Amino acid sequence: MPLKTFTARLVVLVIATLLTAERAPAENLVIELGIRNGTLPAEQRLIKVRQGDELILRWTSDKRVTVHLHGYDIEQAIAPGAPVTMRVSARASGRFPIELHGTKPGDESTLGYLEVHPR
Numbered sequence: 001m002p003l004k005t006f007t008a009r010l011v012v013l014v015i016a017t018l019l020t021a022e023r024a025p026a027e028n029l030v031i032e033l034g035i036r037n038g039t040l041p042a043e044q045r046l047i048k049v050r051q052g053d054e055l056i057l058r059w060t061s062d063k064r065v066t067v068h069l070h071g072y073d074i075e076q077a078i079a080p081g082a083p084v085t086m087r088v089s090a091r092a093s094g095r096f097p098i099e100l101h102g103t104k105p106g107d108e109s110t111l112g113y114l115e116v117h118p119r
């Protein structure tokens, strides 16, 4: 085929690939998070997702605590033996701290981070 046609086809292919990559479908993710003695296991401390993903965070805790996802400002109390589901539509990109709020005022610590990467 003539070079001009080949180049044109290549350009179309590249554009199509870029468009497809950008339109990669959002994912529905279920993420298990188990608090033990006020902390998360090391491998659960950083949650990486992509913008537009729909998250279900399934929390358990061995003590009565309140979990606070900053930025999205979602707060949820968790009691031992009663898993809690937190739904998050990852609309905003960025790095958001997840804090543990204890029973006493000022009793706060960082459990981990939610990272929402731009699509």
Ligand SMILES: [Cu+2]
Residues within 6 Å of the ligand: 068, 070, 099, 101, 108
């Ligand atoms: Cu907080």
